[in-house]
Amino acid sequence: MSKLPALEDGSVRVAESGAVLLYLADRYPESGLGVPLHDPVRDRFLQWMFFTGSCLEPAMAERVTGAQGNTVSFGWGDLGGVEHAIESALEEGPWLLGDQFTAADILAASTLQIVFIAKLIEPQGVLFDYVERSLAREGHERASAIDHREAERVALKPHVGVAHGAEESRP
Numbered sequence: 001m002s003k004l005p006a007l008e009d010g011s012v013r014v015a016e017s018g019a020v021l022l023y024l025a026d027r028y029p030e031s032g033l034g035v036p037l038h039d040p041v042r043d044r045f046l047q048w049m050f051f052t053g054s055c056l057e058p059a060m061a062e063r064v065t066g067a068q069g070n071t072v073s074f075g076w077g078d079l080g081g082v083e084h085a086i087e088s089a090l091e092e093g094p095w096l097l098g099d100q101f102t103a104a105d106i107l108a109a110s111t112l113q114i115v116f117i118a119k120l121i122e123p124q125g126v127l128f129d130y131v132e133r134s135l136a137r138e139g140h141e142r143a144s145a146i147d148h149r150e151a152e153r154v155a156l157k158p159h160v161g162v163a164h165g166a167e168e169s170r171p
């Protein structure tokens with residue numbers, strides 16, 4: 001596919017954002033970003049780990065390209081339905097699993113950030129607040145600093161967009 005992210009960790013090679021995140025969450029349980037196999041909320045965790053790639057991203061692509069949708073034939077429904085599903089999950093918030101911030105939030109919030117940067121939906125409401133909340137986390141600050149450092153090291157232009165007033169954005 002020649003797409004990033006892709007991770008090499010010893011003999012492990014894994015691509016696809018969701019799979020990379022799940023691998024890391026399982027590999028480093030002390031991070032608290034995963035949910036162990038027999039935990040009662042593992043079902044919700046798995047659901048949200050798959051939701052971004054299976055529903056949010058295709059619905060975004062449909063909106064961006066103006067492609068003809070079909071809420072029955074296409075498994076992602078449409079962007080409105082996807083927004084509603086995430087908003088409903090956040091009713092028990094602040095995160096998709098309630099009080100626990102997980103890798104599923106990293107995936108969903110960082111993808112929603114692109115939705116706002118691309119101006120696909122108005123920069124307000126539950127989803128906008130969710131993205132802002134996730135960007136304000138200390139963990140995000142640390143990850144961002146690493147991103148910038150590495151981008152500089154390999155002479156790439158870093159992605160520094162924020163939910164509103166993006167200075168730059170991913171294509």
Ligand SMILES: N[C@@H](CCC(=O)N[C@@H](CS)C(=O)NCC(=O)O)C(=O)O
Nearest residue numbers: 002003004005015016017018053170
């Ligand atoms: N399905 C992949 C898609 C990843 C993806 O779209 N990566 C983009 C960067 S955000 C990429 O590698 N683009 C390079 C290209 O298409 O040449 C995932 O979720 O990891």
